Amino acid sequence: MTFQITVQPSGHQFSCDDDETVLSAAMRAGVGLPYGCKNGACSSCKGKVLSGSITHRPHQRRALTEEEEAAGVSLFCCAIPHSDLVLQAREVAGSGDFPVKKMPSRVASMEKVAPDVIVISLQLPATEVLEYRAGQYIEFMLRDGKRRSYSMASAPGAGPITLHIRHMPGGLFTDQVFSTMKERDILRFEGPLGTFFVREDSDKPMVLLASGTGFAPIKAIVEQMKATGSKRQMVLYWGGRRPHDLYMDALCRQWEQEMPNFRYVPVVSDAQPEDSWNGRKGYVHRAAIDDLPDMSGYQVYACGAPIVVESAKRDFVQQCGLPEEEFYADAFTTEADLAQP
Structure with a gap:
């Protein structure tokens, strides 16, 4: 059986079979629902079901709590329709521009x-x-x-x-x-x-937050901004347990020299005496909070371990006034993460 899915406020419509997820059907139809891991762990595809009936495939409770589910919130990567649906979701412009x-x-x-x-x-x-x-x-x-x-x-x-x-x-x-x-x-x-890329319709200053190899997509973003001559203000907070986890520290310092609109803040959480680390210490997102207690006028692009991304979103929104819709993330979920209840 096939159901009709309508996305508000755009009014876009697509069909979805009764054995596929809402996200899979949207991607097939070229409708730009936000998503990240596609397996119910990162919460990037979260939206609301305004009308209709769904069930969820197994997912992590930290990505969608029982309270959220009871209130009609859904993880579209795990949602199977049982009727026509009307969804409320913030579509991502440009996500379907390039063929997969x-x-x-x-x-x-x-x-x-x-x-x-x-x-x-x-x-x-x-x-x-x-x-x-x-x-x-x-x-x-x-x-x-x-x-x-x-x-x-x-x-x-x-x-x-x-x-x-x-x-x-x-x-x-x-x-x-x-x-x-x-x-x-x-x-x-x-x-x-994925839909983790810069929203080019904004000129807000950007907080780039990375932990470990979450630096990879942030690197691509900074290099793209540099290549296009973007003047948007950027500050990169890159965190690791030990200094060697910041494996391209020299490149980040080079960007800081070459780009007047770019600032770099390395943060180490578990430095050892032999590291001789004299820089910022602690959790990387707390360093951003210390420097930017008011994020009401910012956009945040965060990538790294799920716990880092989740903590940053919660604290930036609750403590720094960041608009929730201005937090964009890509949580690196491993098989170990997915195995957790």
């Missing part, structure tokens, strides 16, 4: 930039071009139908696609990257995916 493709790629280079981080460059077939927005991600298609998602760390049109891959011991893909993968290996992926 499946293509092979060759590992062009591998560089270990931290004890547990490798930067991989991918070479595409000579006949292929991947158009995307800075901040989007690709999904590697692995054996047995499994997939792994990684944000592109290079700005569109800036040479090979680069990815920042952190080793997750026991991880199906990252164990391979850190042990047997070599240059010239072939990897298949699908992309571009």
Whole structure:
């Protein structure tokens, strides 16, 4: 059975089968609902069901609480319709501008930039071009139908696609990257995916918040803003447990020298005496709060571990007056995150 889905306030409509999710049907129809992980863990696709009946596939309660669900709030990546629906959602302009493709790629280079981080460059077939927005991600298609998602760390049109891959011991893909993968290996992926990119209809100053390899899409965004000569004010807060987790610290300091509208604040949460760290300490989002107690006129772009993204959104909105609709995020969910109840 097929149902009709209407999105308010845009009035856009699309059809959805009774065995697919609302998000999958919207993506197929080119309707730009916001999304991130597509598996019920990050809450990026949250919206409201104004009329109609749905059920949810298994998801994480931190992404959608029982109270929210009772109030009609939905995770569209997990929502299965049982009738025609009217949804309330903030659509993302431009999210469907570039085609999603499946293509092979060759590992062009591998560089270990931290004890547990490798930067991989991918070479595409000579006949292929991947158009995307800075901040989007690709999904590697692995054996047995499994997939792994990684944000592109290079700005569109800036040479090979680069990815920042952190080793997750026991991880199906990252164990391979850190042990047997070599240059010239072939990897298949699908992309571009995701709605984490700069909203260009705004000139508000931007807070860029990254933890660990959440720096990857932020790097692409900064490089794109630099390439286009954007004058928007940007401040990057990049957090890691130890100084070596800020594996491209020198590049960020170089941006600060080259871009008058860019400021960089590195933050370390667990520095050891041998690190000789004299910079900011503690949680990265708390550093932003200390510096910017009033965020009412800002946009925030945050990427990293779910706990960092969730804490930042809660505290920026509640303590700093950030409008909730001006918080844009991409939470890096691992298989370990998804296994949590």
